[in-house]
Amino acid sequence: MNENLFASFITPTMMGLPIVMLIIMFPSMLFPSTARLINNRLVSIQQWLIRMTTKQMMAIHNKKGQTWTLMLISLIMFIGSTNLLGLLPHSFTPTTQLSMNLGMAIPLWAGTVILGFRHKTKASLAHFLPQGTPLPLIPMLIIIETISLFIQPMALAVRLTANITAGHLLIHLIGGATLALMSISMTTAFITFIILILLTVLEFAVALIQAYVFTLLVSLYLHDNA
Amino acid sequence: MASFVPLKEKRLMEVKIGELPRWRLMQDFTPKGYHRYYNKYIHVKKGGIAGVSMVLAAYVFFNYCCSYKELKHEQRRKYR
Numbered sequence: 001m002n003e004n005l006f007a008s009f010i011t012p013t014m015m016g017l018p019i020v021m022l023i024i025m026f027p028s029m030l031f032p033s034t035a036r037l038i039n040n041r042l043v044s045i046q047q048w049l050i051r052m053t054t055k056q057m058m059a060i061h062n063k064k065g066q067t068w069t070l071m072l073i074s075l076i077m078f079i080g081s082t083n084l085l086g087l088l089p090h091s092f093t094p095t096t097q098l099s100m101n102l103g104m105a106i107p108l109w110a111g112t113v114i115l116g117f118r119h120k121t122k123a124s125l126a127h128f129l130p131q132g133t134p135l136p137l138i139p140m141l142i143i144i145e146t147i148s149l150f151i152q153p154m155a156l157a158v159r160l161t162a163n164i165t166a167g168h169l170l171i172h173l174i175g176g177a178t179l180a181l182m183s184i185s186m187t188t189a190f191i192t193f194i195i196l197i198l199l200t201v202l203e204f205a206v207a208l209i210q211a212y213v214f215t216l217l218v219s220l221y222l223h224d225n226a
Numbered sequence: 227m228a229s230f231v232p233l234k235e236k237r238l239m240e241v242k243i244g245e246l247p248r249w250r251l252m253q254d255f256t257p258k259g260y261h262r263y264y265n266k267y268i269h270v271k272k273g274g275i276a277g278v279s280m281v282l283a284a285y286v287f288f289n290y291c292c293s294y295k296e297l298k299h300e301q302r303r304k305y306r
Contacts, residue, residue, distance in 0.1 A: 007296045014292055026285065030278065032264060040269045042278065088282060090289040090297075 005172055009165065012092050024094050027081035050077070057219060064119075065226040068219070075104070076215040083164055083207030087200070095210075096165045101157035108218045109153040116225025124225060156217060163210050167203045174199060 011020045034043050050073060057076070058069050079095060086093025094100050116124040128145040129138065174196045181189040267277035290297075 004296070004300065007293070012289075012292050019292070029260070030281070032268065040271075041273050042268050085282075085285070088286050088289075090286060090293055092289065 005169065008090075008092065008168065008172070009096050011097065020092070020094065023092050024082075024100075027078065027085060030081065031077065057215065060223055061219070062226065065219075065222050068222055068226075071108075072215050072219055072222075075108070075218065076211045079104075079160070079211035079214055080208055083211060084204070086164065086168065087203055087207060093164060093168065095160055096168065098157060098161045101160045102153070105153040105156035105160075105214075109156065109221055112218065112221040112225045113149070115222075120225065127224065152217075152221065156214060160210050160214055163206055167199075167206055170199055171196070171203065 011018060012023065013019065031046060032043055034040075038044075039047070053076060054069060054073055057072060058066050061068070082093060082095050085091055086095070113124075128142050128149075130141070130145075133141055174192060178189050178192040178196055181192055263281075267273065267280065270277075
């Protein structure tokens, strides 16, 4: 059973060819682009959601930070749609792979840091030392702040990976438990089934929340540095 | 061209090998594939969730086919 539990996290291959690229590109098919003023229902709903998210997310930035709008909104759409699609049965979720999340987190974080260093060098360096620290503590505090700076991309990537993977694993486990309990005692199986339903609702929420958190943190790093 | 029927009207199987590049360029580019599905099920006045649901169902089926080999071991048997 252990091997079956993790089988859904193997990158899918078909006859030796990695089709994971197709699966990563699949969510883009669900967001049609259109050149009309009044669109069909699918596109209207998506546009309304995206406008709402954009206004909410980019309001805190200045003009310079708002040039990142396209990047951040595509990011939240990609992570949100990929996580939600992963809740379908048998599907593969690319965001469970640490490699992909690192690939998203490190360049974005590095971009914000480098931007800060180039345009507001003094202010960026000042982040390493909070105001009002006593003199003897300064060297240690600078080391701590450097470490906390470099841990930001790792935390971004690992947070997303761990949350989505843990959710999927729990669903597998509790689903398997429900099936196994059905032949032993129906009431226990029913209770487990209720737990499974609640968990699935939670997973839907987590899918969206994780996308939001990822993007929000990147935008916060941007706000500090832009 | 050594045939009486115009090249444009012929289907793929009837085109000779040497004429293939010219035949492809003269193809009638009406909406194919993605656009045909989109215009039929999604880009309608009162589209419901059926349009998107069919795509998602096909996606689930595709993933099931890909992982059939691993799932074969979990089929229901009388004695486990």
